Amino acid sequence: MSSLDLYVYQPLLTEEEETKTVADLLKEKNLSDKYFVVLVNGKPASLTDRISEEDEVIVLPKLVGG
Numbered sequence: 001m002s003s004l005d006l007y008v009y010q011p012l013l014t015e016e017e018e019t020k021t022v023a024d025l026l027k028e029k030n031l032s033d034k035y036f037v038v039l040v041n042g043k044p045a046s047l048t049d050r051i052s053e054e055d056e057v058i059v060l061p062k063l064v065g066g
Contacts, residue, residue, distance in 0.1 A: 007051055016041070019050040019051060019052045020037055020050070020051060021047065021048055022038045022040070022045045022046065022047050022048070022049050022051060022057075023047040023048065025038070025051065025057065025059075026038070026047075026059075029059070031059065033047055034062075035061060035062055036060065036061055036062060037058050037059075037060050037061075037062055038055070038058070038059050038060075039056060039058040039060065040056070041055055041056055042053050042056070042066065045057075
């Protein structure tokens with residue numbers, strides 16, 4: 001049995017950057033939305049959703065099977 005790694009990300013933004021998008025985060029971490037899903041404050045997020053330092057962001061691998 002294998003375990004899944006759970007990543008909780010707290011974005012650290014510079015003063016010029018107030019928010020970033022989910023797509024920016026995935027690109028920064030070299031992750032593809034094809035293989036990962038992002039939750040922001042416990043809800044599924046789209047690539048265009050903005051995240052800020054106050055948000056809790058969780059990146060999970062997509063699971064398939066049957």
